Amino acid sequence: MQYRVQNLTVHKFGGASVKDADAVRNVESILQNCLFSPAVVVVSAMGKTTNKLEQVFSTLVSVGFDKALEELKEIALEHQMVIDELSIDLDLSDLFVTALKKSSQLDDLDAAYDELVASGEDASTKILFAYLSSVNWDVEWRDVRGIIETDTRHNSARVDESRLDEMGRSLRLELSESSRKILVTQGFIGKSPSGRTTTLGREGSDYSAALLACAVGAEEVVIWKDVPGMLNADPRIFEGTQTVEELDYSEAIELSYYGASVIHPRTVKPLQNLGIPLILRSFVDLNAKQTRVSSFPGQIPLLPMYIYRPNVTRLSIGPSDQSFVGEDHLTSVFGALDAAGIHVRMMQNSAVKFDIIFDSNKDKELKLIEKLGKDVWTKATRGLELLTVRYGSEELVEKLTAKRGVLMEQKSPSTVRRLLA
Ligand code: ASP
Ligand code: MG
Numbered sequence: 001m002q003y004r005v006q007n008l009t010v011h012k013f014g015g016a017s018v019k020d021a022d023a024v025r026n027v028e029s030i031l032q033n034c035l036f037s038p039a040v041v042v043v044s045a046m047g048k049t050t051n052k053l054e055q056v057f058s059t060l061v062s063v064g065f066d067k068a069l070e071e072l073k074e075i076a077l078e079h080q081m082v083i084d085e086l087s088i089d090l091d092l093s094d095l096f097v098t099a100l101k102k103s104s105q106l107d108d109l110d111a112a113y114d115e116l117v118a119s120g121e122d123a124s125t126k127i128l129f130a131y132l133s134s135v136n137w138d139v140e141w142r143d144v145r146g147i148i149e150t151d152t153r154h155n156s157a158r159v160d161e162s163r164l165d166e167m168g169r170s171l172r173l174e175l176s177e178s179s180r181k182i183l184v185t186q187g188f189i190g191k192s193p194s195g196r197t198t199t200l201g202r203e204g205s206d207y208s209a210a211l212l213a214c215a216v217g218a219e220e221v222v223i224w225k226d227v228p229g230m231l232n233a234d235p236r237i238f239e240g241t242q243t244v245e246e247l248d249y250s251e252a253i254e255l256s257y258y259g260a261s262v263i264h265p266r267t268v269k270p271l272q273n274l275g276i277p278l279i280l281r282s283f284v285d286l287n288a289k290q291t292r293v294s295s296f297p298g299q300i301p302l303l304p305m306y307i308y309r310p311n312v313t314r315l316s317i318g319p320s321d322q323s324f325v326g327e328d329h330l331t332s333v334f335g336a337l338d339a340a341g342i343h344v345r346m347m348q349n350s351a352v353k354f355d356i357i358f359d360s361n362k363d364k365e366l367k368l369i370e371k372l373g374k375d376v377w378t379k380a381t382r383g384l385e386l387l388t389v390r391y392g393s394e395e396l397v398e399k400l401t402a403k404r405g406v407l408m409e410q411k412s413p414s415t416v417r418r419l420l421a
Helices: 021-034 049-062 065-085 093-104 109-117 119-134 161-176 205-216 249-258 268-274 327-340 362-372 394-400
Strands: 009-013 039-043 139-141 182-186 189-191 197-199 220-225 246-248 278-282 291-294 305-319 344-349 354-359 376-390 406-411 415-420
Touching: 009 021, 009 205, 021 065, 021 119, 021 220, 039 119, 039 205, 049 065, 049 093, 049 109, 049 119, 065 093, 065 119, 093 109, 093 119, 109 119, 109 197, 119 139, 119 182, 161 205, 161 268, 182 205, 205 220, 205 268, 246 249, 249 268, 249 291, 249 305, 249 376, 305 362, 327 354, 327 362, 344 406, 362 376, 376 394, 394 415
Parallel strands: 009 039, 009 220, 039 182, 139 182, 220 278, 246 291
Antiparallel strands: 189 197, 278 291, 305 354, 305 376, 344 354, 376 415, 406 415
16 A cells, blocks of 8 residues: 555646636635645646647647747737736746647647647646645645656556556655645646657546546545536436446446546546545535545435437448458457557447447547558448436437437446447
8 A cells, every 4th residue: 555645635626717808716715615734736728728739739730830830829918917817926838839830849739749849737737726826825836747656658658557656756845745735737638758749638637636646646646527426317318317426436437438428537546445435526616516436335326317329430340351260360459449549439349340339539439540541341321319317217219219220239237338329
């Protein structure tokens, strides 16, 4: 068992929770209410900044530097408005332009992407840090690239979780000696062994929070969301949703595999390994119900869980020579999936083809097809929907999918999954 720092917590604030000046003030008031001891505060890029930076990157690649710079200035301006509204002394224009320059000098496209896109987290953390300092918190900004080391797989970098203890050692000591210090740091990004910026894949900052919690020996991770914890269904689609208040780690992993977007799929495992509880709470309402994920046997209350994934792609893969899908083929398919950074939501095989279902993403799909090589044929069907119902009745599933074309179905005693046209 790894050494723990008493009362140390890791708090993660996603893009929506820092989207503008009021949101930043709200984060400060949450910290006022909830922090009584040292904490690591992990922050994502503000609002939709990552999407916008991805757009700038695609302009850089397809049009050129000047046009990309023009678009980037918009993003810098939006940040400047938040800075002005918070009355803090900070100028981020250089930060963005420097990131674009560095990005434009890199030949490897994925490394260039990481260099530019990471500026969103660099900016948001600097703003939160400056604001907390301005209202007299004992706070420090720490570059997460000095803590979390990844491999060189830019754009979807991996972390050797067995080394987290070593990565967090000096920080752990530092935090155990302070009474109420906050460290503000970036989610989503890391550093490769050669010192380059890497990113962990979109929405990766929940995972960053988990990695940091393991690295520093935290007692708890709190992920702040715009919903009251994990609900039994997406409130935008289903009525009368309820919070699941207690949930086992393995159950949470299962649900995120099916597509429950409230937790990033890689987040839970490292926490489970060290027995660090994960709390999902609402940044909108501190009195709202919350979810605690720990080694709790099962789920309370035991509600039917509906997980609806719109816009998934089914890719059918088969050997070009019309032979069987053998174990050797499957090995290369899994290798290609991993290399393309695709998270499989469902799969099924027959003698002559293998079907995989994943969140639609044209770039990743093309990368996968390229990695699969010429010995296989592929056929993609995009824009499908995947519904998973856990602990629900068959009648309910029938009702939900009435009049829909069911392209694929998988059943187990607890779970029914349907791929819908
Ligand atoms: N800012 C990154 C993204 O939007 C990481 C995250 O939010 O978790 O994907
Ligand atoms: Mg985000």
